[in-house]
Amino acid sequence: MTSAYASVGGLGADEPRARFLDLVAAEWIKLRSLRSTWIAYGATAPAVIAFNAGTAYDTYSHWPERGAAERADFVRAGIPLQEAFTANAAMVMMLALGAIGALVILGEYSTGTIRTTFAAVPDRRSVMAAKTVVVTAVTSVFGSIVAGVSFVLTQTILDGRGAGVPISHPGALRVVVASALLAPVCAVVGMAIGSVVRHTSATMIASVAVILVLPLVFSDGRHWSAVAGHATIYQAWLRLVDLGSPRTDFPWTTGGAWAVYAVWALAAAVLAVTSAQRRDQ
């Protein structure tokens, strides 16, 4: 098509093909150029690691009080791996990453940057997909580092009493991977909630409700309640790090728990990618 102003400008005349990779690179520039990003990750990592290392150190310092039988049973009962990533640490990481994920998109909505973004790239779905990719990648690296460091640190502390286990120990890798993946799953869920709700305080409340309250509401008492509970991220993580036989009337497989992770992540990604499409910005 010939325009009346075809001769204008040096860039518009031969526009290169739009590439998704450029959007990912742009989102990465945006993420890394915010000091608050680094502060959030920098504050969360030591907090989570400290929860785990603290528990291991507690075991270490109270070790002399344990009886011989108890000491012998320590590794067989799977306690070293329980201390590799504790429930408290998991909860802290889930809440923090939910907030961090939400802030990636809320930072754009609350400042109005979203309009600048969408005016530059009218293909909103691709922008949101690129954001999702960057958040998933960064938080996966973050989760791996935190879970990895926690494992090494806790087992090193326990080794001081001869009670640590190596990563080759049965189930050890599963604990580390399941804990690491909490980061990207919760970050994408937080981002999805932020994309739909678009207001900071409401998003934070919704995010805490989904991550913290839901798994506590559904107990294992009745079948429907147990199934609903199993569908929450936290209970899926509990199932994955529980290496003994689960003490429940309604047992479920680790495959089911991995599937819960996958469904949350995928559903959240779809929600985040499609949320901006038909709404006024």
Next chain:
Amino acid sequence: MVPVIEVNELTKRYGSTTAVKDLTFTVRPGQVTGFLGPNGAGKSTTLRMILGLHEPTSGTVTVDGRSFADRPRGLRHVGSLLDAHDVHGGRSAEAQLSALARSNRIPQRRVEEVLREVGLAEVARRRIGGFSLGMKQRLGIASALLGEPPVLLFDEPLNGLDPEGVKWVRDLFRRLAAEGRTVFVSSHLMSEMEHTADQLIVIGRGELIAAESLAEFSARGTRPSVTVGTPAAAVLRGLLTAEGAVVGTAGDLLAVTGATAVRIGEIAMEHRIPLHHLSTRSASLEEAFMELTADSVQYLAGDPT
């Protein structure tokens, strides 16, 4: 010249509020077109619909024959500055522009070029949060220029700029238009457009009031008034009123509309009335604008309703 921006029977309602109603106009290349209207007239809403950020309730808007929202990337087609505050204060100007450039496959050298062009090269690495409104306006203009687009939209770009900045922006707009680009600039102040725009689109309460050249606009709706100074004011007033003129007072002087200075001089001479002062003043563009939009001002100071 083919119109580049075509707005056709555009309507936008938010709930029961109608922000824009049956708006139709075109914007042509090679000119600066001013988009004028009082606060709340629907200017920003219209600009957002041009950019595909807001979906029209009915009607269409195209840029170069296409809906802007259908383009995968926008910066090489339309550069825009909607609100200078639409940036994250935690980022540096350089990071903000680099991300925008990268998303549109615009070479990084353009970032340095536009930063120099708008005079922000020195502060490129400082956080935007510390910028004054004028600096943010310059940054927004830099973003708009990034893709060397043929169409540029600016929403109230002169807010917060110092006199030097205002002159710079005016010269920039004139230069962009001279290069054959389409420059569409909104404002709620006629005085800002007076030395900038070639064409005007005037709206009030979401409806089109005028779409014409600056010269046509200044000719319409302006009734010249004649200021008369005389010691026999009461006598002259009676004579002029008898002639069908409307006579008001302006301080010690009479303000006459409906009679030319020539006619007033003749009447005074016929009746041997001395005149100390006789001058014609035509209404300014600002007054023409105020007169034209008086019925459509949404938030009127001292409005009893």
